Amino acid sequence: MSAPPLTKFARSPRRSGESQDRRTELVLGVLACGVLALVAGMVIFVFAKAWPSFSHNGLKWFGPGGDVGAQLQAIFNSPADPANYVYLLRAWPLIYATILVTASSVALALAFAVLSAIFIVEFAPNRLRRILEPTVRLLAAVPSVIYGLIGVLVLVPLVGNHLITRAQKESVIFVVQLTGNSLLVAVIVLTIMITPIMIAIIVDALRSVPNGWKEGAAALGVNRWRVMWTIVVRSARPAIIAAAVLATARALGEAIMLAMVAGSVAFSPNPLDGPTFFLEPIQPLASTIVINAEGLTVVPFGQTLYAFAAVLLVSAAGLSLCGYAAKQPLKRYGIRA
Amino acid sequence: MEGMMPPPIRRIVVDEPATVVAAPAATSQTNGSTPSHSSPVSVTAPRRRAASLAGGIERMATHDLSILYGDKAAVKNVSLPVRQGEVLALIGPSGCGKTTLLRSLNRLVELTATASRQGRITLDGQDIDALEVTQLRRRVSMVFQQPNPFPMSVFDNVAYALREQARKRPRKSELGPAVADALQRAGLYDEVAADLAHPALRLSGGQQQRLCIARSLAAGPEVLLLDEPCSALDPGSTEIIEDLIVRLREEVAVVIVTHNLQQAYRIADHVGFMYLGELVEYGPAEQIFGSPQEQRTQEYVSGAFG
Ligand SMILES: Nc1ncnc2c1ncn2[C@@H]1O[C@H](COP(=O)(O)OP(=O)(O)O)[C@@H](O)[C@H]1O
Ligand SMILES: [Mg+2]
Numbered sequence: 137m138s139a140p141p142l143t144k145f146a147r148s149p150r151r152s153g154e155s156q157d158r159r160t161e162l163v164l165g166v167l168a169c170g171v172l173a174l175v176a177g178m179v180i181f182v183f184a185k186a187w188p189s190f191s192h193n194g195l196k197w198f199g200p201g202g203d204v205g206a207q208l209q210a211i212f213n214s215p216a217d218p219a220n221y222v223y224l225l226r227a228w229p230l231i232y233a234t235i236l237v238t239a240s241s242v243a244l245a246l247a248f249a250v251l252s253a254i255f256i257v258e259f260a261p262n263r264l265r266r267i268l269e270p271t272v273r274l275l276a277a278v279p280s281v282i283y284g285l286i287g288v289l290v291l292v293p294l295v296g297n298h299l300i301t302r303a304q305k306e307s308v309i310f311v312v313q314l315t316g317n318s319l320l321v322a323v324i325v326l327t328i329m330i331t332p333i334m335i336a337i338i339v340d341a342l343r344s345v346p347n348g349w350k351e352g353a354a355a356l357g358v359n360r361w362r363v364m365w366t367i368v369v370r371s372a373r374p375a376i377i378a379a380a381v382l383a384t385a386r387a388l389g390e391a392i393m394l395a396m397v398a399g400s401v402a403f404s405p406n407p408l409d410g411p412t413f414f415l416e417p418i419q420p421l422a423s424t425i426v427i428n429a430e431g432l433t434v435v436p437f438g439q440t441l442y443a444f445a446a447v448l449l450v451s452a453a454g455l456s457l458c459g460y461a462a463k464q465p466l467k468r469y470g471i472r473a
Numbered sequence: 474m475e476g477m478m479p480p481p482i483r484r485i486v487v488d489e490p491a492t493v494v495a496a497p498a499a500t501s502q503t504n505g506s507t508p509s510h511s512s513p514v515s516v517t518a519p520r521r522r523a524a525s526l527a528g529g530i531e532r533m534a535t536h537d538l539s540i541l542y543g544d545k546a547a548v549k550n551v552s553l554p555v556r557q558g559e560v561l562a563l564i565g566p567s568g569c570g571k572t573t574l575l576r577s578l579n580r581l582v583e584l585t586a587t588a589s590r591q592g593r594i595t596l597d598g599q600d601i602d603a604l605e606v607t608q609l610r611r612r613v614s615m616v617f618q619q620p621n622p623f624p625m626s627v628f629d630n631v632a633y634a635l636r637e638q639a640r641k642r643p644r645k646s647e648l649g650p651a652v653a654d655a656l657q658r659a660g661l662y663d664e665v666a667a668d669l670a671h672p673a674l675r676l677s678g679g680q681q682q683r684l685c686i687a688r689s690l691a692a693g694p695e696v697l698l699l700d701e702p703c704s705a706l707d708p709g710s711t712e713i714i715e716d717l718i719v720r721l722r723e724e725v726a727v728v729i730v731t732h733n734l735q736q737a738y739r740i741a742d743h744v745g746f747m748y749l750g751e752l753v754e755y756g757p758a759e760q761i762f763g764s765p766q767e768q769r770t771q772e773y774v775s776g777a778f779g
Contacts, residue, residue, distance in 0.1 A: 348621035352685070355581055356634040356692050357611030366637070371624055470624040470674030 182449060185442035192223035197443070201226035204402040208428065212437045221436040229404040230444070233418035236405070237319065237394065238387040241326040246380050248327070249334035254364050256335070257342045269339070275332035284393030287325040292316040292397055295415065304412045312416055317399025320414040325397050326390060330383040337382070341375030342368050371471050374463045381459035385452050391422035400427050421448055529558035532726045533578060533613070533696055538592035540573050540582060547573040549750040550592070555696060560718060560727045562741035562758070564734060566773070570750040571730040572618075575698050578728065579613040580606050596696075611638065614694035618701040620681035622673035622688070627665050630673045630684055631655050634692035651691060658724075659687035660717045679710020686717065690725075697721065699729040703736065715740050734774060738762050746770045 190197055207225050214222035256268055296316020305314045345368045353363045369376070399417025402424070407413050419427075421444045432438040533555035540548040548570040555561055555578075563571045576582040577590060580601065594601045601609050611634075622630050628645075631652045636642060652669070656662040661683040665671060673684055682702055689697060699718070703711040719740050721727055731737050737744055737758070744761040746754045746769075754761060754770040765771040 346621070348617060348619055349623055351581065351584065352617065352621040352623065352688075353633070354584065355579060355610055355615040355617075356637065356689065357607040357609070357614075358634070358637045359607050362637060366633070367623060469626065469672040 179449060182442055182446050185439055186446040187439075188221075188436070189223055189225065189440045189443035190446075193225055197225060197227055198231060199226055200228035200404070204229050208402075208424075208437070208440070211440050212428075212431050212434055214434070214436050218435070223436055223440070225440060225443075227421075227444070227447075229402045230419060230421050230424055231447070232404050233319075233398075233402075234388065234420040234422070237322050237326060237398070237418060237420055238384060240319075240323045241330060241387055242380060242384050244323070244327045245331040245334055245383055246376075249331050249338055249379065250369065250376065252331075252335050253338035253342055254361075254369065256339050257368075258360060258364050272332050272335045272339075276336050278329075278332075280329055280390060280393040281396075283325050283329045284396035287321055287393065287397035291321045291324060292318075295321055300415050304415060308409065308412060308416070312401060312403050314412070314415050315399060315417070317397060317401075317417050318415045319398070319405050319418050322394055322398040322418060323414075325393060326387055329390070329393065330386055333386070334379040334383050337379040338372065338376055341372040341379075345371045373466055374471060377459050377462050381455055384455055388448060388451055388455070389422055390420075391426040394420055395423035395426050398423060529556035529726070531555070532557050532597060534595050535574075535578075536593040536595070538574070538577065538594060539590070540570070540577050541589050541591070542573075542585065543587045546750055548577065551747075551752040553745055553752060553755060555726050555728055556743070557726045558722055559742035560722045560729060560740050562737035562744045563728065563730045563747060564732065564737050564744060564761075564773075565747035565753075567732060569747045571732075571747055572700050574747070575615070575700050575728060575730050578696070578698055579610045579615055581610070581615060611692055612694055613696040613698065614689040614692055615698040616682070616685050616689055616700065616702050618704055620678060620685050620705065622676070622681050622684050624672070624674055626670045627656075627673050627676070627684060628652055628669040631687050631691050633688060638692065655687040655691035656684075658690050658721070659683045660713055661687055677710070679706045679713065682706060682710065682714060683717070686714070690721075694725055696726045696728065699727065701730050701732065703731070703733070711736070734762075746773060748773070 204225070204227060210222050211225065214220065252272075256265055256272075260268060293316060295318060296314070299320075300314050300316065308314065342364075349367050349371065350363055353367045354360075358366070398419060400419055400423070401417040402419045403417050405413050405416035405418060409416065425441050425444050428437070428441060432441060531554045535551050535553045538548060538551045538553075539546055551574060553561075553574075563574065565571055573582060573588075578594060578601075582588045582590070583606075596604065596609065596612065601613075604612075623633060625633070628648075632645075632648045635648055635651055653662060653666075656665065661680060664680060665676070665684075673681065676684060682705075686697075686699075686702070703714055706714070715736065718727055718729060722742070729737075729740070741758045743756065744758045745752050746761060746765075746767075748769055754765060754767045756766070760766070761770060762774055765774055
């Protein structure tokens with residue numbers, strides 16, 4: 137009938153709330169600091185490695201000038217004597233390709249994801265919704281190589297054989313070869329790759345908008361589409377920004393898939409070429425790193441690749457900051473970020 | 474009941490176990506229809522409204538209206554008129570279908586997937602099913618139990634309906650007067666005039682609810698539905714909103730759900746008492762609180778006052 141064992145158990149240190157809280161705090165604190173130290177270490181390492189490439193070229197590193205492919209080749213072939221290392225690089229075509237492919241696919245994916253999420257949350261019949269949602273989540277988890285494979289096996293030949301006309305090929309024949317590996321295919325595949333995760337995030341965000349706001353708007357005689365657009369999407373803007381930032385980061389860092397479908401020619405597509413613009417090959421920064429990874433042992437070449445990595449790292453950090461800044465004005469009106 | 478002690482009355486109070494209160498001493502008054510204890514005069518609060526405006530025209534009416542959730546009826550065979558220029562209060566214990574009845578009047582109940590309706594509802598004699606639902610909701614607007622201002626500025630909240638109704642997006646300066654007018658009618662203007670860009674969600678609860686009323690009024694409704702608008706508010710805000718409702722009835726027909734009987738008594742011209750989905754009794758406030766015809770009404774009214 138007596139309960140001493142129970143009392144004893146309740147008093148055991150494991151159960152005593154305060155000391156457990158303190159321990160949890162300590163462990164989490166150490167973990168968080170560990171992560172921070174890791175990030176800092178990585179940044180310092182990359183920048184230290186990349187420094188010679190930046191310091192030899194100065195700001196011109198980022199500018200246009202000459203053929204990047206040939207420059208990279210020259211760096212790779214530099215003499216073994218450190219005094220004669222070649223560093224000359226004008227990386228603009230790679231940066232331009234990165235911006236072009238990332239911005240286009242994120243813009244496309246954003247529009248597509250918001251509309252799809254609205255459809256899934258508000259308009260899809262229940263049965264369709266029950267199929268759509270798991271499918272989207274599955275697609276979000278597909279490894280990018282698979283998208284790259286499909287792109288290379290299906291889209292590239294399709295574009296190369298059917299979309300590109302002989303006249304188009306001839307019009308740029310002295311500058312670049314049109315094979316189907318192109319900006320167009322890169323943007324299509326990248327868009328398909330980043331859209332599902334955006335849809336998944338935005339669906340969750342739209343769903344978590346308080347029902348009271350939707351009903352309040354509906355009660356004013358606003359139709360469903362306008363309720364979704366003016367109230368629900370508006371209130372979910374922070375999550376939409378977060379989804380866009382995540383997708384942009386993924387697109388920036390996408391290397392293998394783009395190397396497969398975009399064509400490994402460091403070329404700057406020229407908008408003045410009209411429709412041919414979309415059919416010209418590109419080579420973004422991340423792909424350049426993967427394609428040339430075997431040259432890392434050549435010291436100046438390795439340093440140049442680290443410089444690409446450093447640029448990507450800074451862009452990703454800048455991106456997070458932009459996302460954070462974009463959310464700030466929304467907080468004032470009580471939209472939870 | 475003549476000559477007998479009346480039976481103890483079960484007090485029906487929302488969210489509380491029913492308690493039995495002592496029956497009133499049936500000494501001098503044994504006339505069941507006018508028991509002294511339930512006389513509204515014993516309530517200290519005075520009535521806010523002046524005498525009822527004389528016989529307003531009927532704007533809305535339900536005819537044998539039933540609402541079912543799945544196959545469970547939440548509202549059963551209710552026929553009820555809503556008149557212009559008066560406040561209609563729906564009273565009754567929690568879960569008796571007041572909110573459901575109110576939400577059916579602007580077809581908001583249709584947002585619930587399981588809900589179905591039987592019977593007819595008319596607005597100015599026209600079946601509301603014949604109206605486009607957005608048109609109906611512009612004419613029959615609703616304020617909810619929980620204040621639900623949008624996460625925007627005070628101005629944008631009130632301007633929301635105006636902007637949505639306009640063909641072409643109006644400029645801010647064009648909306649200014651209408652917004653100020655709606656805020657004024659909702660009795661909020663003086664408090665927020667200094668800063669219309671203030672975030673609505675940072676107002677107090679009472680101000681938020683008045684903002685919601687202003688938001689509804691800006692849409693120019695003919696019937697205003699209020700679902701326990703004061704249940705989440707402090708007494709001060711409640712008083713302001715009651716004043717406001719009494720003033721509003723001159724412009725729009727007002728239907729208010731409340732489980733606060735004193736409030737219903739203070740502001741209503743007509744009262745409907747609902748119990749378990751049925752409309753037990755409908756009549757002028759004086760009748761419902763003074764001399765209810767139905768046993769259940771009397772028990773509820775007196776129980777809550779007792
Ligand atoms: N969305 C819903 N789905 C199913 N049943 C509901 C729903 N809303 C209300 N009900 C039921 O309908 C009845 C009436 O509810 P309600 O109209 O909210 O009552 P009141 O507003 O008078 O408290 C209750 O029994 C409640 O459980
Ligand atoms: Mg209710």
